[in-house]
Amino acid sequence: MKRLICILFVITAFTLVAGTAMAEDMDKVIKKGEINFALTGQYPPFNFVDKNNNLAGFDVEIGKEIAKRIGVKGVPITIAWDGIIAGLLAKKYELICGSMAITPKRLKSIDFSDPYYRSGAQLFVGKKSTINSVNDLKGKKIGVTLGTTYEKWVRENVSGVKIRTYKGVPDMILETKNGRIDCFVTDKIVGAMAIKEKGAQLKLAGKLLYEEKMGIAMRQNNPKLKSKINAALTKMKDDGAYHSISMKWLGIDVR
Numbered sequence: 001m002k003r004l005i006c007i008l009f010v011i012t013a014f015t016l017v018a019g020t021a022m023a024e025d026m027d028k029v030i031k032k033g034e035i036n037f038a039l040t041g042q043y044p045p046f047n048f049v050d051k052n053n054n055l056a057g058f059d060v061e062i063g064k065e066i067a068k069r070i071g072v073k074g075v076p077i078t079i080a081w082d083g084i085i086a087g088l089l090a091k092k093y094e095l096i097c098g099s100m101a102i103t104p105k106r107l108k109s110i111d112f113s114d115p116y117y118r119s120g121a122q123l124f125v126g127k128k129s130t131i132n133s134v135n136d137l138k139g140k141k142i143g144v145t146l147g148t149t150y151e152k153w154v155r156e157n158v159s160g161v162k163i164r165t166y167k168g169v170p171d172m173i174l175e176t177k178n179g180r181i182d183c184f185v186t187d188k189i190v191g192a193m194a195i196k197e198k199g200a201q202l203k204l205a206g207k208l209l210y211e212e213k214m215g216i217a218m219r220q221n222n223p224k225l226k227s228k229i230n231a232a233l234t235k236m237k238d239d240g241a242y243h244s245i246s247m248k249w250l251g252i253d254v255r
Contacts, residue, residue: 010050021092021173022147022184024221024222025094025218025222025225025230026093026145026151026222026224027254028063028190029070029072029094029109029225030071030072032072032075033072033073034067034072034073034074034075034078035072035073035074035075035094036077036086036092036094036095036097036109037063037067037074037075037076037077037093037094037095037096037097037098037216038068038076038077038078038079038087038088038092038093038096038097038098039055039059039063039076039077039078039079039084039089039096039097039098039099040078040079040084040094040098040167040168041055041080041081041101041239042096042107042167042168042169042171043057043059043169043187043190043195044057044169044170044190044193045057045058045190045193045249045250046058046059046068046099046187046190046249047059047060047076047099047187048117049099050076054164054196055076055239057245057249058117058245058249058250059076059097059098059099059134059165061094061243061248062075062097062116062236062248063076063097063216063247064244065232065236065241065245066097066216066233067180068228068234069113069231069232069235070228070229070232075086076097077092077093079092079144079166080146081098081146081147081148081167081168082146082147082202083147083194084096084098084108084147084226085109085208087218088089088110088217088218088219089110090104090106091219092173093231094218094219094225095217095218096214096216096217096218097216097217098109099117099187099214100112100139100214100215100217101149101212101214101215102214102215103113103214104151106233107216109217109220110217110218110219110220111217111218111220111221111222111226112216112217112218113163113215113216113217113218113229113230113233114215114217114227114230114233114234115213115214116215116216116255117213117214117215118176118212118213118214118224118248118255119187119188119189119211119212119214119252119254120188120208120209120211120212121149121150121153121185121186121187121188121208121212122186122187122188122191122192122204122208122209123183123184123185123205123206123209123210124181124184124185124186124194124202124203124204124205125176125183125203125205126176126177126179126182126183126201126202126203127201127202127203128201129182129183129203129205130207131182131183132205132206133205133207133211134157134158134206134208136156136205137160137161137182137183138159138160138161139161139162139180140162140183141161141163141164141181141182141183142154142158142161142163142164142173142181142182142183142184143163143164143166143171143175143181143182143183143184143185143187144163144164144172144177144184144186144189145164145165145166145168145169145172146165146166146167148186149212150185150187151163151165153185153209153210154185157252161183164180166184167180169176169184169186169190169191169194171185172186173200173202175204176202177200177201181242182209183205185209187212188204188208189250189252189254190206191204191249203226216229237255242255
């Protein structure tokens with residue numbers, strides 16, 4: 001009997017601790033009245049530093065609107081992409097709202113909200129380039145942002161190229177314009193928006209390489225936080241707030 005009571009006590013204690021851990025992030029967010037979300041600040045028009053030195057863009061507004069609907073203040077934080085998941089796991093912030101693709105590999109260590117937008121990988125070249133697709137890249141220099149799904153895809157699917165890694169899209173656009181690299185792979189929407197910028201001198205080459213669904217990343221075992229974020233996203237899409245933000249920054253609805 002004593003042994004049974006002891007076992008039941010251990011199981012009950014474990015259940016209480018596990019339940020507390022699962023609710024921890026949501027409880028802390030409510031208690032402090034704000035939620036921090038990470039992004040690079042180098043991925044316009046999704047997230048970037050504007051002329052007034054403030055973080056702006058689609059991701060920034062989506063993150064702040066979700067925070068508002070949860071009942072707290074949304075605070076964006078910039079960090080290099082290659083260390084952004086490590087920062088989340090180290091509890092430097094509660095979320096990543098920075099155009100992160102939902103992948104099986106990432107789901108092994110972190111969790112995601114429902115997709116908050118859809119896009120895909122695209123090859124971009126200089127306006128006068130003769131490159132028409134990834135089949136024309138042998139011996140060429142190709143740029144990718146370090147630590148992204150684009151870098152992984154290029155390394156696994158494109159042979160005979162010289163890969164150069166960068167911190168963000170603006171650097172790759174400049175390098176392509178200056179002839180230091182022949183092309184780069186990034187999100188189609190991001191690249192398409194860059195083409196509209198004066199002097200970009202870029203064009204799309206070939207079809208979409210693959211589709212991606214972007215989610216808001218969080219630490220695992222946070223069902224309350226995940227539920228609140230998904231509910232906020234659904235409401236935003238239903239009441240028109242999402243459409244307004246998407247049209248403002250991207251000119252299209254990317255849900």
